[in-house]
Amino acid sequence: MEAKNINQLVTENLSYVKSLANRFKGKGVDFDDLVSEGYMAMTQAAQKYDTERGTQFIAYAAPFIRKAMEQAIKQQSASYGMPKDGHQQLNKKQSRPLSIDAPLGTNNKYTLLDILINKDALSEEENTYFRLISEDLKAAIETLDEREREVIRKFYGIGCPHIPMADIAEDMELKRERVRQIRDKAVRKMARQAKTKALKTLLRK
Template sequence: MIMEDSALNIYLDEIGKGALLSDEEERQLSERIRQGDDRALAKLVEANLRFVVTVARQYKGRGVAMEDLVSEGNIGLMKAAARFDASKGVRFVNFAVVHVRQQIEKAIEQQAGLYQVPRDVKDEVVARQQSMPLSVDAPLGHRANMSLLSVLVNQDAPLADERVHSEAVEAAIEFALGSLDQRESRVVNAFFGIGQEHETMAEIAEDMDLKRERVRQIRDKAVRKLRKAYHRRLKELHKQ
């Protein structure tokens, strides 16, 4: 779900209250950071949060929600702040932009790798899903063609997936879901809308009292675990 303009404006208002740093202030903060001063690190990061939003906007429409682009960019900003050395004569934003972009682009690549499904396989999945429980094939929020089943489909062997019966697929999915621990199940059920309304990453993070980045890590780990368990069980069912 793309961050609404109003929500983004509120965020910009919150982070825009601080003044921009001068060269000398950056130099002093850099020295303190290298001495292990966490407050200096936080100050350098907070003073440049608006810069992250500017960079994140350039990646809008690439398959990752604006709020997640900003979150990823902030992670890159923190990495840059921890490594920044002002004595080399470079302004912080010029040094940080590489780290911010790398973090955002990494998130986009991971998202594409986890969820992109070949069109012919997706069509077959949609056709097969008509006889399956709603909780299994419920679409993922505003991504109308996204479902847990389409995420689990083997992208490298579509023909094999096209031959399976819906009963075997359903059984394999149930088996895979049973492999998750309680926290992984909570995130997956909320993110994919299984047995409940779909929730955004921000909503899940708030409900679980976790940072969005931590929720994303749990989600990605759970999806990898689901895929492994799903294909293992599907292979076993084919042998029966």
């Protein structure tokens, strides 16, 4: 399936991801993290989706999305060895992560996902705009230390397939919460280094 069709499927069904994330609120994982996990899972489902099977896309994608969220909650609970609802106060203190579906600026309809997978669907003027932001994003990532770069690239699927936070934690032999802290610190650092207003706005949401 072409990138523009994948983006359309994901965008049209984002409300389902957010509604499901709402059901899991208070289970130990920040709402925005749940949305990010679900969003990435839905993108992966869209890449595998076969329109000729006659199955509605969201019916096909729902198990992928739910599994990703449940895995994130399970990993978070295991990291602390406490009940799933025991993280509510902790979550209130956590900074919001970079949102891959957040608009790039107040008056912009495009998102970070457009930069990453949908360049071919854009006009020449839009491509120039996104190229500047993409270059700014890459430059900001290069200001991070090696561990921060690894977390950012893997979690947001920049230059590689998206990897759930639980799997990143396992690969790096760290607790999931530690990976979250590294990610949030890296996002704040990138926001300070960003040159374009659009990227600064996105990173500071």
